[in-house]
Amino acid sequence: MSAMESFVKLFNEFEIQLLVLLSFTLQLFLFFAGNLRRRSSNRLLRLSLWAAYLGADLAAVYALGYLSRHQQTQQLVFFWAPFLLIHLGGQDTITAFALEDNNLWLRHLLNLVTQVTLALYVFSKSIGRHNTELLISGTFAFVAGMIKYGERTWSLKFGSITSLESSAAHRYRKELPEGTASDVAPFVGAALESMPYVLKVFSNRIVLADRRHKLENTVDDLDQMIRMVMLQLGMMYDDLYTKALVLRTRRGVILRCISEASVIVAFALFHVSEKGRYSKADIAITYSLFVGCFFLDVCSMFIPMMSPRTWAWLKAHKCHALARLSLFVFYSDIGYPKMKLRWPNSIGQYNLYRRWSTDRDLQPRTCTQHIMILLRKLFVDLFRVEQKKLFWLSKILDTEFTDVDIMIVEGVAKELTLLSSERRHNDKEWTHMAALLSWMQGNFLLDFGTGIITMHYVTETYLRKYASHSDMKAHAGLMEVCRKLSGYMMYLLVTHPSILPLNNSAELALDRFKNAHSMDLEIGQSLDPSKETLEELACMWTRLLLYSAGKSHPGMHAAQLSGGGELITFAWLFMAHYGLGDSGIIKIQLTNKDLVQDANLGRLYAFCVPPEQQRLF
Structure with a gap:
């Protein structure tokens, strides 16, 4: 017998054991790595999670199918069917990989019925062939498996767009009892109180009364506003892609307690049962599965404790001791404040100069x-x-990722407040950008994508030309902000074009630029090397970001949260709190040359060009 034949024979002999161990290993990886993607855009991490998310289901389903096809009368493997259901129930940190998984919750419900029926069939074949303690232990493990799988399907249903659109805001309001907001930091209390509004923004169910919601009336400090919006994005991620929403319901808590109690009883009965006729390897694997369940369940208890929503829910249900524990975890080194509240932690970059x-x-x-x-x-x-x-x-x-500069986040927030204040007086002066504004008001309206590309190229040319200029060296940080914003808008154009208000495809815009960009690059020659020019350039890119955010659809931002979030999502939600953008009462138009107006809504211009500068190139 050759070495390959020996290996194949050995694999066939221990195939089911290897499948069960693989399924358990994937669950461990999903639990600990699933929560990392909320703060990371790392491609390797995302690819690994995608492979593990799909592979975990395939391994468990294949193992159940294997058990149903093979008679295992004298082995312990029949006892692993309930554990495979537990694995199919997924982990608290990653219920859905993408928003589409939530929308397909009915398919998961069908899979639930199918796999539970298959596991029942596997388990029923062992009745009468094993001792009573072992069968009763397996029954309790089976209960835990069905509950776990049901939790996952329930969570997917709650996180679907249809559920968001039909859910009532009072479900969120009752999580925060009156007067409890003062127990925590101002931005935390404000985030919790305004979450019903945020839910409506994400589900695109804003009515005229909701549009009067004002962020500036909630907190009076810009830094607190930033932290509040970022915290709300984190809570929305929890609701859409984890089991957090289910575990905050009374029924969810009760079912989780039943599930964990069932595993404990199953372990106790298994431990005292007669196991002499089973192989030591199978017994060791079974003990490993039990220990793994206990370990993951204990770790899972601390995941929801990090959320301020859990504290509010416990406070509402008068669980004061657990509420204090939740607040302690929230403010500890593993809670939200120490997890770097920036959302996202990185932004994409696509530099046309090197592409x-x-x-x-x-x-x-x-x-x-x-x-x-x-x-x-x-x-x-x-x-x-x-x-x-x-x-x-x-x-x-060609796409890269770089850290989000705090100057960029603060710049977005500050520019938004300035833009909001210009509603009555369009008094923004563009002293150093007159030529660029004159070009932009016509070309951006004709083709937004080509405008982004040309302005990106002009920005890169300008920054490279004056990189070693004596007056510019002292403002390296501001130059980096301009470069990052320029690269980020190009990244959105290339990788997420549907989130931008494009007239044509990104490919067509690139072709047009390549064929005709030499005609427009002369507009950058009038820019002088100074701090004021850099400030206005950064301001222009920020306003282009805000304009794009205001024109985007809520569903796109909900989908982007699964990949680490986007800066444009932060800007979009910040604007929604101010009632700006298409989801607010005040729509933002690009310039005062834009003829597309709505007489029934307020108007605000990202760029209000003086009459003497209103000329088309």
């Missing part, structure tokens, strides 16, 4: 740039493949 659409032979700085240049030379130069057909590859390899 596929330019003819520049710049020195590559990263491994992905080396790969992209190699592929470009291989396909474009050697095989004569059209460059635009490699655009999908450029999206993957």
Whole structure:
């Protein structure tokens, strides 16, 4: 017998054991890595989570199918069927990988019925072949498995768009008893009190009365406002992609207690049962599954404790001791304040100066740039493949991520407050940007994508030209803000074009720019190297971000939360609190040359160009 045949025989002999251990390993990984994606845009992490999320279900389902096909009369493997149901129930930290999983909750319900029936069939074949203690122990484990699987399906239903649109805000209001907001930091209390409004914003159910909601009347400090909005994004992530919403209901808590009690009873009965006729390997695997359940359940108790919603829910139900524990965990090193409340922690960057659409032979700085240049030379130069057909590859390899500068987050918040104050007096002066504004008011309205690309190219040219200028070296931080905002808007255009108010596709905009950008680059020659110019340039990019956020759809932002969040989502929710944007009472138009107006709603301009500067290039 060859070595390969021996390996295959050994694998076939222990196939079910390996499948069960694989399923358990994937659950451990999902539990600890699932919560990381709320603060990370790392591609390797996201790919690993995607593979584990799909693989965990496949491993458990295949193992159940294996058990149903093979007679295991003298083995302990029949006892593992309930544990596979527990694994199919998923982890508290990652119920849904993407928003589409929530919307397909009926499919998961069908899977629940199918897999529970299959597990019952596997378990029923063992009746009369094993001792009573073991069968009763398996029955209690089976109860825990059905509850766990039911929790997952229930959570998916609650996180679906349909459920968000039909849910009543009073369900959230009753979580915060009157007067309890003063027990915590101002931004925490304000975040909890305004969550019913946030829920309506995300579900696109804002009515005229809701649009009068004002953030500035809730907290009076800009830093507190920023922290409040970021905390609300974190709570929305919990509701959409974890079991948090189910575990805050009375029925959810009761079912979780029954589930954990069932596992404890099952373990006790298994431990005292006669196991002499079973293999030591199977007994060790079963004990490992029990210990794993206990470990994950104990860890799961602390996950919801980190949320201020849990504290509010416990306070509402007069569980004062647990409420104090929740508040302690919330303010500890593992709670929200120490988890870096910035949302997101990173932003995407796509620099046209070093990318596929330019003819520049710049020195590559990263491994992905080396790969992209190699592929470009291989396909474009050697095989004569059209460059635009490699655009999908450029999206993957040319996109980078960088830390969010606190200056950017504060700049978005400050510019939003300034923009809101300009509702009555359009008094924003653009002393150093007159030529750029004159160009922008016509070209952006004709093709927003081409406008983003050209302005990005002008910004990069300007920053590179004056990088070593004596007057600019002292403002390196401000230059970096301009570069990051420019790269971020290009990143959105290339990777998330549906979130921007585009007239045409991103590919078409890139083609147009490549063929005609030399005609427009002269507008950057009038920009002088000064701090004031940099400030106005950063302001222009910020207002373009705010305008884009105001035109975006809520469902897109709900979907983006699963991938670490986007800066534009933070800007969108901040604007919604001020009643700005398409979801608010005051719509934002790009410039005062925009003829698309609604007489029934208030008007606000991202760029109000003086009459003497209103000319089209």
